Amino acid sequence: MPTLFGTPVRRKEDPRLITGHGNYTDDIRLPDLLYAAILRSPYAHARIRSIDVGKARALPGVVAVFTGADIAGKVAPIPTGWIVPEADQKLPPHPALAQEKVRYVGDGVAMVVAESRAVAEDALEQIEADYEPLTPVVDAEQAIAPSAPLVHEDVPNNVVLHWQAGSDVATAQQAFASAEVAVHRRFKNQRLVPNAMEPRASVAQYNPGSGELTLWTTSQNPHIVRLLLSGVIGVPEQKLRVVAPDVGGGFGSKIPFYPEEALVSFAAMQLGRPVKWTETRSENFLATTHGRDQIQDVVLYGTKDGKIVGVEANILANMGAYLSTAAPGVPTILFGLILPGAYAIPHVRIDVKGVLTNTTPIEAYRGAGRPEATFIIERLVDEYAHEIDMDPVEVRRKNFIPADAFPYNTSTGLTYDSGNYELTLRKALDAVDYTQLRQRQEKLRKQGHLIGIGTCSYVEICGLGPSKVAGAVGFQGGLWESAIVRVHPSGKVNVYVGVSPHGQGEETTFAQIVADTVGVPIEDVSIVHGDTAAIPMGWGTYGSRTTPVGGSALALAAQKVADKAKRLAAHLLEASPDDVVMQDGLFQVKGVPQAQATFQQVALAAYTAWDLPEGEEPGLEASSFYDPPNFVYPFGTHLCVVEIDRETGNVHILRYVAVDDCGRVINPMIVEGQVHGGIVQGIGQALWEGAVYDDQGQLLSGSMMDYALPKASFFPRFEVYRTETPAPFNPLGVKGIGETGTIASTPTVVNAVLDALRPLGIEDLEMPLTPQRIWQALQQHGGDRS
């Protein structure tokens, strides 16, 4: 059989997903099912005077109404899963339904459970909640002002964490002070709404006889949900089953453990009937976590001839009204440590204040911290290049960590595993014939065209991660993975994994790995994930860890199975295992062509166990736990050419080139799909997307009518290339690719737009670079006429 590793095998999950045969949480139908709906606060900040649920309870079809008072003492507060060390991190309580105070528009106030969803929604309108509005804080900068109202009374100045990192302070300060050039900027990395295609949903079923509870839920990490749910509702873990069935995207917004997961579980236990809650898109905008939202005061220090000496970043990270499960790690560990990017920067200082505001809680969002960091360094490099009158590409080249320097220890304490950064840059430049492109740009500029070229060379930290490091940085769990490869008597294979793919295609790539290793056709391999009753423990899918960590666990388990199968085959064929080879699905004895056994024969022999080698156990399965020794560090260079319409301010993307290196590639088609999706999402931030609150904390961009997610028609064809530098620290040699696109494309496009506008004297613009924003800048700089 030809090797599948490296080939564009079509996605095994697609036939069911694209023909409507997927099984999402909302598709779960159970006998006697009840439907829940949540009353949400219309105020960003208010004291609850009273809630009268009498009329709602009286509505025919309503089974129960719960308020914060009803669950107090029965449903524990929603915990935070990341406690950043040495950051004075506070842990403000997050009740599943508001107690006394509401803290953002969308904060849950009451839950109705009814015989139908329609009745549940009708009942919401019958609840009389009386609020005493309080002054809200929306903006992180205003929130830390001495006179600002407090989101949580026990978090002074609304500063929920304060984290500092980098190289030695005194040495760094000295280096900064003596630098020839200092480029100061203030960036706003705006708040985004993840908008997974499938909104959230949860269904809980409780068996009062056995005390067992099953929760189907839209999660990226069902085992984390089980662990936290157990603590919150007091059902012991062995009686809890959490299932993430088909999940329609998450992008980080389905990492957290959410109040609704606890509430439907509680209601199912109270009522003895299964309860379902499905989010509407409007609720998704308000009550599912948002991403990004940082105010970044940053400085790049360098020499006049293009050598970067240091970077300094003072960050205000808006955390929203409560600390979501993984949120504290995002603007700290996942952000700060990667700030030097692809460059050998001796001095880096990072100061991050996590700030509470009366807004929807922030969480990881595709890239989680790394896009925010990469934006800083890649925008600063461009500004620095301009300042010293050097081509930005030249500055990048001059400062890259050289290919022979790996493994490389950064000034922030990371060890980059492998890389050849310059090669990706060269490849991107060659793809567009950079020198000629710059000449053409000059010519077109003279004709009045606003043409811009932007590049970004990035490094990503992913494949989270060694558990030892997880512990050291305060992640309240491990970051290893496990897998079971189980061959059935007929020779067919099920693989049980702890990671939880929800769109990334691992049902295919994992099957490729197993088929290759065990020697069976890919059709004979099915991947099982998401059901804690079936799969081994795992920490889930995020941080581009599924393949580097979960795939490695799987590869090791598959190898154990392959080894055992070979021993069994040798026994059947009365040969030494050393003389047995596996070829085209057949075990053969070297030099004895007639001595053959099929994989199926071997599998059956393993289970009948009539004649096993001495000391061999029956069955054919293996499990493996894999804890990676390091993170993985994919990298690459993106390049983009834009033209700006002077009349409208519209940005037209003329070309987009991506050169990414994610180590060895299992399935190039799936990798390209991830790259495409990532680019689109990242450009969404650059040009269109942005969550906008008014000063009362009302989300103005609260629907698909206002919040502009990019559409396919907004883009040209992407020119996607790869280099391949294997990851040295995992058995597959793979790195992550799920987030690189969002990390690289945002600064690439912003750099390109500003390159187009620079001749007019425009030096910076806040994202999103909407037509209006660009048009206004053009007007102010006389650029609206050619």
Added chain:
Amino acid sequence: MIPAAFDYYRAKSIQEAFFAKQQAGADAKWIAGGHSLLPMMKLRLATPPALIDINEIDGLSGIRLQADGLVIGALTHHAEIAHSEEVVRTWPLLAQAAGLIGDRQVRNRGTIGGNLAHADPASDLPAVALALEATLVAEGPSGRREIPASEFFVGPMTTALSDDELLTQVRFPVPSGKVGSFYCKYPHPASGYAVVGVAAVAQLGPDGKFQAVRVGVTGVGMWAYRAETTEKELVGKLPTQENIASAAQHAVDETDVSQDLFASEQYRTHLAALYTVKALQAAVQAIQ
């Protein structure tokens, strides 16, 4: 996501529709494609006590080119208008505008009558109906009347139709002489609705000067309107870039310019003038 409870009637004839409406009361709503009404109901922004489904009434759908005009039944879907040879031949801008509404699904379900009667401030077809001086035919229990487009759009999401009237037909006069037309739209990147939509019709006389100019504008104010100052400014003038640009400066004279997250009053005003120029230039160019 679930509308408040409502009654539902399916009418097989206009008489049945009127009867149902009489029974259901003034707040009941006609429903055709439902692509504007249903989302509002699901968000509970609209809570009509009853819907009267008119989709199965015979004779309300279809496109006919007659000597006196292009007649389009109120239930005709946008997709059919966009692809109709008669429409493309007679008023290409109408086919063009219909093809720019929403997405494929919306165009396959949404109807011209529903679109015009809903009178969304950023909807495409009202601008076209105004520029083409369409006649909207309404039928009610007390008979049938014809309403000129210029008198049809009277306020935000408000038309000249009375509660018990049903829009049954839209008539577009057939062009005569040297006439060209064009619809220029700046779609909102999120909603696809017109941030600015300009429908322009230009007629040149034997002297090469504008004999008639009609400009319908949508998306700019709270309801669609004719940019009459711009039109008047141009009649009798040569279709030069300068003349057009100067007249287009008056594109918002007849409205209060709206603003939202995407476009401020200033930016929208700028776009309105810009798209008026684009639409007029293209209309002149389209003259055979």
